[in-house]
Amino acid sequence: MTASDDPVLTEVTGRTGRLTLNRPRALNALTHPMVRRIAETLDAWEHDPAVRTVVLTGAGARGLCAGGDIRAVHDDIRAGGGAASAAFWRDEYRLNARIARYPKPYVAFMDGIVMGGGVGVSAHGTxxxxxxxxxxxxxxxxxxxxxxxxxxxxxxxxxGELGTYLALTGQPVGAGDALRCGLADHFVPAGRLPDLLTALAGRDVHDVLADFVGEAPPGRLDAHRAWIDHAFAADTVEEIVDRLLGSGRPAAQEAAAALLAASPTSLKVTLAALRGAPGLGPLEAVLEQEYRVSCAALSAPDLAEGIRAQVIDKDRTPRWSPASLAEVTDDDVARFFAPPAGRPLRLATGAAPQEVPW
Incomplete structure (x- = not known):
C-alpha cells in the first residue's frame, strides 16, 4: 500500500494537523483500522506542541463520510455473529467521546455527504x-x-422535536438546517475551504473564522415546525404516524411514508433511546447506551436484512420482522437496552475518555 492508498492520510502543515478520510470510492466509509488510526494520531498530536489545531476532511468531491462500512457489518453478522462489529463499535464510540473532549481545537469540514459514522467523527468536534x-x-x-x-x-x-423527526425518518438536511439543529456551528462556502485550511496553518481557528464564515442557504425545517413538533411529540411511534397522516400536509404524509417503510423495531427502539438520552447525562453515558442497543441489533433480524435490501441486493424491499409497529412489543424494545452478552462499554468522563477498568 502506498501512502496515497492509506485510508486515513495524516500531515502536519504549520500549526495544523490534518486528518483526511481517504476511501473516496466508498464515500470514505469508516472501517475499524481507520478508527484506530484516527485515535492513534489524535493521541500523538495531543502531546505535539507543533500541532495547535486538528482539521478533519474527506477525500474526493462527494462528501466527508457516508458512515460506517455497513457491508462489512452484514458480512460479519452472517459469518461471525457480529463479534467484529461489536469490537469496531467499542473503539468507534470511544473515538467519538475522545473527539468531544479533545483538548485542542478539532475542526471538521462537513462538506458533501455526512451520514451515520461520519456525523460521529465530525459533529462532536470543537x-x-x-x-x-x-x-x-x-x-x-x-x-x-x-x-x-x-x-x-x-x-x-x-x-423542539426536530431531532426526533430526523432520527425516525432519516431525512437528510442541508447546511441551514444542520445549523438550526445544533449539528454544526458555521457555514463556509465550499470553494473557500482550501483557503481556510491554508489560513489555519498560520493562525488559530478562532482568529481566522470571521474571514470565511458566511450566511447559510435557508433551511426548510422551520417552515414545518408546527406539524413536526405536534406529531413527533407523541409518546408512541403509532401515534406519531397517526398524527402525520391526519395533518393533511403533503410533507407530513411523506414523513409518514418514510416511517412506514422503515424497520418497525428500529423506530420504536430509536424513540425510546432519544427519549431516554437527556436523563443519562453526558455523552459518554449515552454512548454506553448506544453500545448496548447496537450490540443487541446484531442478533436481531432487521439489521442484516436492511443492509441486504439497501446495499447488497439493492431490491429496496426489506422483509422486516416483526413486520408492523403493532407487532413490536415493549419487551422487544426493552431487550435492546439490556447489557450485551460480552463486556459492556463503560466510559469515564474526562479529557481523554478511557474505558473504566474492571
Whole structure:
C-alpha cells in the first residue's frame, strides 16, 4: 500500500494537523483500522506542541463520510455473529467521546455527504463547518439499525422535536438546517475551504473564522415546525404516524411514508433511546447506551436484512420482522437496552475518555 492508498492520510502543515478520510470510492466509509488510526494520531498530536489545531476532511468531491462500512457489518453478522462489529463499535464510540473532549481545537469540514459514522467523527468536534453541498443524515432506521455514534445525544438536544423527526425518518438536511439543529456551528462556502485550511496553518481557528464564515442557504425545517413538533411529540411511534397522516400536509404524509417503510423495531427502539438520552447525562453515558442497543441489533433480524435490501441486493424491499409497529412489543424494545452478552462499554468522563477498568 502506498501512502496515497492509506485510508486515513495524516500531515502536519504549520500549526495544523490534518486528518483526511481517504476511501473516496466508498464515500470514505469508516472501517475499524481507520478508527484506530484516527485515535492513534489524535493521541500523538495531543502531546505535539507543533500541532495547535486538528482539521478533519474527506477525500474526493462527494462528501466527508457516508458512515460506517455497513457491508462489512452484514458480512460479519452472517459469518461471525457480529463479534467484529461489536469490537469496531467499542473503539468507534470511544473515538467519538475522545473527539468531544479533545483538548485542542478539532475542526471538521462537513462538506458533501455526512451520514451515520461520519456525523460521529465530525459533529462532536470543537468547530463544525458546513457548506452549500452538505447533506447530513442519520438514516439508520432504514437499514434496521438505530442512530449511534452519539447521534441520540446530539439529536435529543435539537430544538423542539426536530431531532426526533430526523432520527425516525432519516431525512437528510442541508447546511441551514444542520445549523438550526445544533449539528454544526458555521457555514463556509465550499470553494473557500482550501483557503481556510491554508489560513489555519498560520493562525488559530478562532482568529481566522470571521474571514470565511458566511450566511447559510435557508433551511426548510422551520417552515414545518408546527406539524413536526405536534406529531413527533407523541409518546408512541403509532401515534406519531397517526398524527402525520391526519395533518393533511403533503410533507407530513411523506414523513409518514418514510416511517412506514422503515424497520418497525428500529423506530420504536430509536424513540425510546432519544427519549431516554437527556436523563443519562453526558455523552459518554449515552454512548454506553448506544453500545448496548447496537450490540443487541446484531442478533436481531432487521439489521442484516436492511443492509441486504439497501446495499447488497439493492431490491429496496426489506422483509422486516416483526413486520408492523403493532407487532413490536415493549419487551422487544426493552431487550435492546439490556447489557450485551460480552463486556459492556463503560466510559469515564474526562479529557481523554478511557474505558473504566474492571
Amino acid at each position: 468547530v463544525r463547518i458546513v457548506t452549500e453541498r452538505t447533506r447530513l443524515a442519520m438514516p439508520e432506521t432504514g437499514i434496521g439499525f438505530v442512530p449511534d455514534v452519539g447521534g441520540t445525544h446530539l439529536l435529543a438536544l435539537a430544538p
